[in-house]
Amino acid sequence: MQIIREIKALREAVAGLRAAGGKVALVPTMGALHAGHLALIAEARTRADHVVASIFVNPRQFGASEDLSTYPRREAADARMLEEGGCALLWAPPVDVMYPQGNATTVSVSGVSETLEGASRPGHFDGVATVVAKLFTQVAPDIALFGEKDWQQLAVIRRMAADLDLPVEISGVPTQRDADGLALSSRNAYLSADERRAARALPRALGDAARAIEGGAEVAATLAAATERLTDAGFGPIDYITLADAATLSAMDRLDRPARLLAAARMGTTRLIDNVAVMPQS
Ligand SMILES: Nc1ncnc2c1ncn2[C@@H]1O[C@H](COP(=O)(O)OP(=O)(O)OP(=O)(O)O)[C@@H](O)[C@H]1O
Ligand SMILES: CC(C)(CO)[C@@H](O)C(=O)[O-]
Numbered sequence: 001m002q003i004i005r006e007i008k009a010l011r012e013a014v015a016g017l018r019a020a021g022g023k024v025a026l027v028p029t030m031g032a033l034h035a036g037h038l039a040l041i042a043e044a045r046t047r048a049d050h051v052v053a054s055i056f057v058n059p060r061q062f063g064a065s066e067d068l069s070t071y072p073r074r075e076a077a078d079a080r081m082l083e084e085g086g087c088a089l090l091w092a093p094p095v096d097v098m099y100p101q102g103n104a105t106t107v108s109v110s111g112v113s114e115t116l117e118g119a120s121r122p123g124h125f126d127g128v129a130t131v132v133a134k135l136f137t138q139v140a141p142d143i144a145l146f147g148e149k150d151w152q153q154l155a156v157i158r159r160m161a162a163d164l165d166l167p168v169e170i171s172g173v174p175t176q177r178d179a180d181g182l183a184l185s186s187r188n189a190y191l192s193a194d195e196r197r198a199a200r201a202l203p204r205a206l207g208d209a210a211r212a213i214e215g216g217a218e219v220a221a222t223l224a225a226a227t228e229r230l231t232d233a234g235f236g237p238i239d240y241i242t243l244a245d246a247a248t249l250s251a252m253d254r255l256d257r258p259a260r261l262l263a264a265a266r267m268g269t270t271r272l273i274d275n276v277a278v279m280p281q282s
């Protein structure tokens with residue numbers, strides 16, 4: 001596996017893959033890889049002939065008070081995992097290659113970016129959309145894969161790709177979880193042992209609330225009960241726990257179309273997100 005840090009070398013390496021024939025898949029990441037990322041790589045290998053992974057801790061998607069400086073960085077171990085996973089190339093540009101001095105362009109997706117994570121983390125999705133648009137232009141993949149753990153991010157990227165007529169297929173991969181249900185996440189590494197144990201309340205509260213709503217329970221009362229359960233488990237503050245349209249992410253107060261139940265909450269200093277499907281029963 002080649003590790004590449006300059007645009008010209010990236011284009012030459014991707015041209016080499018293209019010359020060999022077949023499809024190219026891109027799996028964008030911020031590194032500190034875990035089995036969730038490896039599931040994206042494994043799925044990419046079934047969908048394409050060559051897999052390019054990127055590692056870039058994108059400063060433009062972090063707020064001023066967020067964890068950019070402490071975000072886990074372990075490229076050597078990540079590169080070994082990607083090579084074993086069958087990646088052909090690792091695109092790992094330095095910040096000044098991704099954002100050369102004088103850069104002045106932002107990609108902003110209205111609507112779907114504005115609620116939930118967008119409201120809690122102002123500017124976050126502008127940073128995500130801008131860097132993902134650049135990654136698509138740099139690598140020019142046939143298909144790009146993203147995790148459903150970041151459900152709203154996936155919806156934002158789908159909207160952006162459709163609106164900009166980007167010739168790339170966007171594919172979502174189901175959330176990979178630990179045995180107790182907690183979604184795998186690079187930020188789980190911040191949790192103490194006690195916090196890690198308590199954190200399993202998040203997927204349990206979401207799962208139980210989803211089943212209750214599917215069974216006909218009132219949405220507002222169910223979300224209030226789930227909030228209380230998270231608070232009792234030690235979560236706080238809870239940024240949101242919301243039933244939303246699965247595609248547009250607009251809030252729903254009754255289950256009349258395919259939905260997602262999404263939550264973001266802090267356990268100690270660690271902010272965790274998760275979401276589950278909620279489907280109207282026929
Ligand atoms: N548990 C998971 N299951 C499936 N996909 C995942 C999982 N965790 C992350 N991903 C996906 O991997 C890609 C890269 O994510 P990223 O590098 O930010 O990892 P992360 O674990 O989500 O990190 P963080 O803890 O910072 O949110 C994204 O498309 C993300 O949705
Ligand atoms: C898609 C992404 C790589 C863009 O920086 C990031 O938001 C992530 O890792 O989910």
Ligand code: BAL
Pocket residue numbers: 061062150
């Ligand atoms: N996985 C989402 C990236 C972020 O939280 O910035």
